[in-house]
Amino acid sequence: MSAATPPLQPPIVDPAQTFGSVTDKISSIVLSKKSPLVWLVGFGIAFSLTMLLLYSIGYLLVKGIGIWGVNVPVGWGFDIVNFVWWIGIGHAGTLISAILLLLRQTWRNSINRFAEAMTLFAVACAGLYPVLHLGRPWLMYWLFPYPNTMGLWPQFRSPLVWDVFAVSTYASVSLLFWFVGLIPDLATLRDRSQHRFARFAYGILAMGWRGSARHWQVYDTCSLLLAGLATPLVVSVHTVVSFDFAVGLIPGWHATIFPPYFVAGAIYSGFAMVMTLAIPLRKIYGLEGLITMRHLQNMAKVMLATGLIVAYGYMVEAFMAWYSGNPYERFMIWNRMTGPYAMGYWALIFCNVIAPQTLWSSKIRNSVPVLFVLSIIVNIGMWLERFIIVVTSLHRDFLPSSWGMYRPTVWDWSTFAGTIGLFAALLFLFIRFLPMISIFEIRQILPQAEVTEPQK
Amino acid sequence: MTSKPIYGLMAEFDNPSALVSAARSARNAGYRKLDAYTPYPVEELHEALNLHKNKLPLLVLIGGVFGCLAGYGLEYWTSAVAYPLNIGGRPFHSILSFIPVAFETTILAAAVTAVLGMLALNGLPMPYHPVFNVERFALASRNRFFLCIEAADPKFDRERTAKFLEELGPREVSEVAE
Structure with missing residues (x-):
């Protein structure tokens, strides 16, 4: 064993950074009067797409879900595909903020804040779909248990009701976790802003945080407890989402591999999305000293690992279809590979299984443009995965007489584009008004933060 | 110096090591009503200031147990008592099917308790505090x-405490107006 030279790893943050420089760098993005041109253009596009979303929803409310391509036998189309895709993307934020905190992976401190914001916004987009799919979205409160004059209660044996609880708990806990993490940074913004209104707004949000050692102690306990609670929560959410499928009897859905395979897929797509966002952000705002190559490499490794679990899931699906000897299962997988949606299946295998194998090479992991392209390929691949699972399983089930095809309409596409716009618009606003990197957690990992005491 | 009552005396330090050793010296000198303010959590201060363990974990446990019982109780009451519905012959009290929702309500109640408990134990929100008077x-x-x-510390004396703080090598010592 040659332990003489430690493996060459780039530092977590640029060693030239100090408490002051980190604070000024991150808070100036929020406190400056000017927005970069890229921000204005990006927000403009995102805002237009959000308007498209509003238009699509408005038309949906007038006409009903007949404007979408869903029909018998494919009753779950883009709405459920996109719901699962968005909620999966959210999972990386919770993983980074909670699980990596418990594992004391300090490199997470540079990316947890905007990954958590990404979680919130992705869950907001995800939550829209099932509600719109209800047909009468204005009655969505019927999903919750409340005493009503009809004397009805939700059916707690149904996975769809579990989903309501899982997703709403997930959204609430993610919001709490994110807000608690923001409090000390809001105090920093309060103390540093020049503008009276900004000072007042951040002051109200910071709730009088003053960085007392007694407060920090309780605060740290709170963060750890929230992380400990969010960790099983995040696993449960996508498990419950997979129950929506796995508890049903449709070939292609009724599989015990679904929960772990869905959770791994969620983390996979989420890390891809974090990468897609982090690479342009660090470039535009000059944050290469805080979101370093080390972060991108680590994220690439997580993507590779979760991608392999997902690949294993595809293999098990095919193997179980053959090994079960069930003709419907066999037909389902054969239909996926050679049927009318075969293009989608093979594109998904390329995006999720073949393309990410390039990440084994450290040269690829060091190349920012290649990582960016790969992260987009994985995002597309994970979307295709959900499309294949939802649509190919439904469109040809047990009886050939009830077979059909699903073709998304222009309204399916406009709603999808609209949620991407909503997601981006919320993210742009977040970047403008809140610190996108956790300032106090970066201070914590600077070499300056080490306490050296004379030994007595 | 004016004779107006003050909240206390505050010393400013450059780095965490200086603050930790100053906090320790102040405790050793017999001061008890003191607090340190830092831009990020400094764990060494817990011991230097002799901070006790906080009660938050216990509160969160209570919150979680409450959430679990409330969630499960709701499921049992609605499915078996208030609105029993026979679905394919499944028992009204379907224990396994009730686990996911009870789990989620456990987490939700525990997380809400953690956040509200943290704020309550810290006495936040508190928009005004005398320390903010120091520029x-x-x-x-x-x-x-x-x-x-x-100033509420029994050992506190405006002159002597100021002198004591000066000796710890701060950048500056200032009075905190009430």
Whole structure:
């Protein structure tokens, strides 16, 4: 064993950074009067797409879900595909903020804040779909248990009701976790802003945080407890989402591999999305000293690992279809590979299984443009995965007489584009008004933060 | 010096090590009503200031147990008592099917307790606090470390405490107006 030279790893943050420089760098993005041109253009596009979303929803409310391509036998189309895709993307934020905190992976401190914001916004987009799919979205409160004059209660044996609880708990806990993490940074913004209104707004949000050692102690306990609670929560959410499928009897859905395979897929797509966002952000705002190559490499490794679990899931699906000897299962997988949606299946295998194998090479992991392209390929691949699972399983089930095809309409596409716009618009606003990197957690990992005491 | 009552005396330090050793010296000198202010959590201060374990974990446990019982109780009451519905012959009290929702309500109640408990134990929100009267205290959220000895401390004496703080090698010692 040659332990003489430690493996060459780039530092977590640029060693030239100090408490002051980190604070000024991150808070100036929020406190400056000017927005970069890229921000204005990006927000403009995102805002237009959000308007498209509003238009699509408005038309949906007038006409009903007949404007979408869903029909018998494919009753779950883009709405459920996109719901699962968005909620999966959210999972990386919770993983980074909670699980990596418990594992004391300090490199997470540079990316947890905007990954958590990404979680919130992705869950907001995800939550829209099932509600719109209800047909009468204005009655969505019927999903919750409340005493009503009809004397009805939700059916707690149904996975769809579990989903309501899982997703709403997930959204609430993610919001709490994110807000608690923001409090000390809001105090920093309060103390540093020049503008009276900004000072007042951040002051109200910071709730009088003053960085007392007694407060920090309780605060740290709170963060750890929230992380400990969010960790099983995040696993449960996508498990419950997979129950929506796995508890049903449709070939292609009724599989015990679904929960772990869905959770791994969620983390996979989420890390891809974090990468897609982090690479342009660090470039535009000059944050290469805080979101370093080390972060991108680590994220690439997580993507590779979760991608392999997902690949294993595809293999098990095919193997179980053959090994079960069930003709419907066999037909389902054969239909996926050679049927009318075969293009989608093979594109998904390329995006999720073949393309990410390039990440084994450290040269690829060091190349920012290649990582960016790969992260987009994985995002597309994970979307295709959900499309294949939802649509190919439904469109040809047990009886050939009830077979059909699903073709998304222009309204399916406009709603999808609209949620991407909503997601981006919320993210742009977040970047403008809140610190996108956790300032106090970066201070914590600077070499300056080490306490050296004379030994007595 | 004016004779108006003050909240306490505050010393400003450059780095966490200086603050930790100053906090320790102040405790050793017999001061008890003191607090340190830092831009990020400094674990060494817990021991230097002799901070006790906080009660938050217990509160969160209570919150979680409450959430679990409330969630499961709701499921049992609605499915078996208030609105029993026979679905394919499944038992009204379907224990396994009730686990996911009870789990989610456990987490939700525990997380809400954690956040509200943290705020309550810290006495937040508190928009006004005397330490904000010190102009340089704005740097406590940037790169400076403060130690404040409160006037309520029995050992506190305006002159002597100020002299004591000066000896700890701070950048500056200032009075905190009430």
